Amino acid sequence: MLRALHKFPGLFATLLIVVMTLSGAVLSVLPTLEAVQAPSQLDSSLTIATLADRIAITYPGVEQIRRAPSGQITAFYFEAGQPGAVIIDPATGEGVANYEPSAFQRWITNLHRSLFLDDAGRLTAAAGAASLLVLSISGLMLTARRVGGWRRFFSRLRGPLMGRLHVEVARVTVVGLLLSSATALFMTASTFELLPQGSVVAFPSQVSGQTGATPGIMALLRDTPVDTLRELTFPYPNDPTDAFLLKTDSGEGYLDQGTGEVLIWADAGAWQRVNETIYMLHTGQGMAWLGVILGLMALGAPFMAITGVILWVHARRARPRIKGNFAAIQADTILLVGSEGGSTWGFAATLHDALTQAGHKVHASPMSQFSPHRYSLAERVIVLAATYGEGTAPASAKGFLDRLAALPKAPDMTLAVLGFGDSKFSEFCAYAGDVTRMAEEKGWVQMLPMATIDRQSPQEFARWGRDLGRALGQPLELSHSPAIPRSQALTLISRRDYGAEMQTPAAILRFAIPKVGLWARLAGRALGRFSPGDLLGIVPEGSHVPRFYSLASGREDGFVEICVSRHPGGLCSGQLLDMGIGDNVRGFIRHNPDFRPVRGHKPVILIGAGTGIGPLAGFARTNHSGRPMHLYFGTRHPDSDLFYETEIREWHEEGRLASVATAFSRTSGRAYVQDALRADADHIAKLINEGAQILVCGGRNMAVGVTDALTDILAPAGLTPAALKAERRYVEDTY
The missing domain is CATH 3.40.50.80 (Nucleotide-binding domain of ferredoxin-NADP reductase (FNR) module)
Structure with a gap:
């Protein structure tokens, strides 16, 4: 469920998320540019009254003075019947540059907020933000599960380069993405008035009707520093019924243009401060450094979107397409698959095809989707379970044992469990054994004793298929050819031979690491990172089943090294020991993170x-x-x-x-x-x-x-x- 929650929003909203985060990253640097362009350092003792008088002397037709969160002060005025806007030096009240709103900034803002589609676009952008929020939360949970808990959240990652890059970038940027997506949803809800709105100060019912008061004589303006100013709007010329409108960080109100007295005032409420804080956290306005950080973090989203799609494509290729897969509610046979790397799905596809040809309606799904209440017509459940690491559940089986344990009674259909693993490991098929034991404790009737398949053996799978056919009362032949993992050509660059005196030939074989381009590495077409204790898989000529050798080197050593001894009749060991310098063999890396020294300084x-x-x-x-x-x-x-x-x-x-x-x-x-x-x-x-x-x-x-x-x-x-x-x-x- 967690993987699906992370996968599908990412797939459906990839393009939208890329557009929103890239445009957001561009907008995030604008507050910093605005702060840099501010004319001078603001004198903390400067009051609004002094500033307004200075500007009024230079621009007698001033209509409004605005102070941006960056500190930039802009005056809007009329002169000779023409409007103007100028950036003000607060020390003199004089203009230093004409204020010209950026057409590019307007364009990128409209793209980011509404995709140029007004309200429909705002709702679409909100859907993108919601997808990003779901992706961030589910990604956090998946990462914690992958590394073994929240306490190890920043521990070293292992596995293919693409997957590690995806998670590494996520770990660095997820806080910013959570903040940006959550605040975006809040602002959208506020725009559509789905949240309480701040109170609006009504124009006063009575004014003195006098004119002529300058800002310099108004007590409130003399007592209010410029660094709290947001907006001061002057009365309309020759209109005695108008008034000054003042907006500051602490509130807003109207001042009489004849007496200078405060006509009405409203302090900023708690909800208004919440809205302003959310706006600041989303845009960086007022905290330019935060905007830069959020912008850099936002750039992680397009990268993760691209790598996520590539990982999804790789996973789809690794998992064979099962044709004629009936819905769970219609099937008489349920195949549940627990796989880490995808190879067990290949066996499931072969079994699905054979059972379908035998006249059964078969439904195949991951073990993590185990739902007995949906199997209303099913007569049997067949579990194909690999084992990961030290006997733990593989990726597609997470939560199966918990669901089984939570059942009030055993399902009515019969059960067969088939384990997949490598007998060279001490926990051979341990997870399948755990499934069998819990099923027995629940009293789940088993149509076959648990069986195991060692190193993807087609022969053992075929023998088990014949046993299954006898239990079903019909012949069943399973002819499976395991998919060969993508491998690289490894060139032997040195060898040291041992064991001749004891008639036990062995050698230390050292291979060059294949050189591939960056794109091939990103696309997973490279050997990838590896460490001592990981496994080198070799597919010998004349076989589809790889043999595995523990690595004596890591990627940092600059070579691939294994120790090999000749086994009587050993196909792979014989081919390896017959190699000469310059000869090639195809191999791939299988990570074995459980077999290596734990971190620390203990012996x-x-x-x-x-x-x-x-x-x-x-x-x-x-x-x-x-x-x-x-x-x-x-x-x-x-x-x-x-x-x-x-x-x-x-x-x-x-x-x-x-x-x-x-x-x-x-x-x-x-x-x-x-x-x-x-x-x-x-x-x-x-x-x-x-x-x-x-x-x-x-x-x-x-x-x-x-x-x-x-x-x-x-x-x-x-x-x-x-x-x-x-x-x-x-x-x-x-x-």
Whole structure:
């Protein structure tokens, strides 16, 4: 719901918002230009009486004196039957320049306020302001959700460049956009008299009928400083029934032109001050610096509009178009999809098509739109759920578990849950498991046990489809070809080979970062930013399923680096290790923000074995602040596969690694990394008591051994690896 609230106003009002914010940005600098052009610094002791007398001497036919919020004073007069207007130097009362309203300013003001369409245009502009307000509020909430709460609102962003630019600009400009849109709506409501109007001082019922009093003899004008003046209007010449009209910051009233006495006066009310404050906040009139700031912030809206449309187009391309999607109220089968990057939608489209061909009426929608009351004809619900990060809900499944928990009873239709994930991660299909457990607690009848799809396997999906067909009592064949993510050609620029002596070939492979233009980067056709611990996806020849390797480098290092070992029958590892310098392979970045040191200065314990050293080496390489990092690394033999041997020594000497402990399983000592942990148990316990974070990378068997060792080490302190994982102080990247 929140994403839709942010998306649709932006799409429908993009052009309108761009026009309104660009014109508003231009208008916002005008108060500053006006203030700069003001003739001189105003003497705070100067009164309206003195100023008016000075001007009347120079311009005997003066009709009105106005003071703008910028301080500029303008006199309007008649001379020889011709009207004139001049900008006044208050120190002398003389004109310094003719006052000529800017035709451009009038044009841009009319465009901004009404699009040259009078009242209809004002209402259209108000709709644009309302859309901008909704976008700003929903954008704030989406950003807070993305970064993990309001307290982390300004934390570092990760992900594709376009998305990060969109949010970064929003975080800087959203306050100004909220202020501008809210005040615009207030002013529109006031224009159409939907809000209380300030009282208007009526012309006095009686005047003296005398003439000839000059401003200099009028007590009120002598007591009122010029810096509070807004407008002084002189009586019409030779009309004894007219009077002076004075408007100041504190109120307005009429003065007799014969006696100089105050005929009637009304102080400015609270509501009038509210209206004036709103006007000042929107236009910057009276606070030129605020106008400049609001103008700069307004420029963020066109940028976000453009990037938002591009992001929407990318999302549409990533999500396949599902043909023949029945309305939820008409469908007998409901497909609910929980996807982060869009790949699960591809499987949903394949399933939707197969079920439709089998004669079913199928409705597919995101899990976040789960609404059982709309499924009046549905006989079954099929959930296809990916897992994001450490077992959390993917983007299109936000709120599903809350809605399910809030149901008074389980839905009447049956349920099938299919999880999607990568078994190399410890939280493989954890979110689908959470959905299954809550459904069981609710008593929701399941037509199939929960199943999982590992690394987008078409074979596993086809097998599950046959099981689903048997449950439906009809054959069901699912033939799915996963969409290959957009990839870049990576050129191998260096390699270091290991493991020949142990007959376990491995290498550190370094690739050049592809060079692309700015527009290609903005359009998402670049490798993008990445950090150690993120994943490099490689699509091997002859396969549609990418393999992922943990990165040992970040974008700032200027290269892409991974550690690869040859697996028996491994299609991708074999192709990578057969590469020569200058050869190319296609790859893409998948961000893995949960596997990296948390911010701060507390110690970090890095534990790895074999090619699992890759991201750990990357963390050490980028530890420029000298944060305490302690490396425990296990491999077969120091002469065969001691990855990063030279760098580890240098990082230790430079302080990027506080300590290094190694274990070798093919030497006379025959030790594994968990043995190194046990040998250093007291030190590790001390580090953990100091708040250390543990990062483990390597094979699953190694990770089990590490968990067992840490269980024993932590027991005396009453801690467990599970407790540390719950605090995100124990994170694994295993395969």
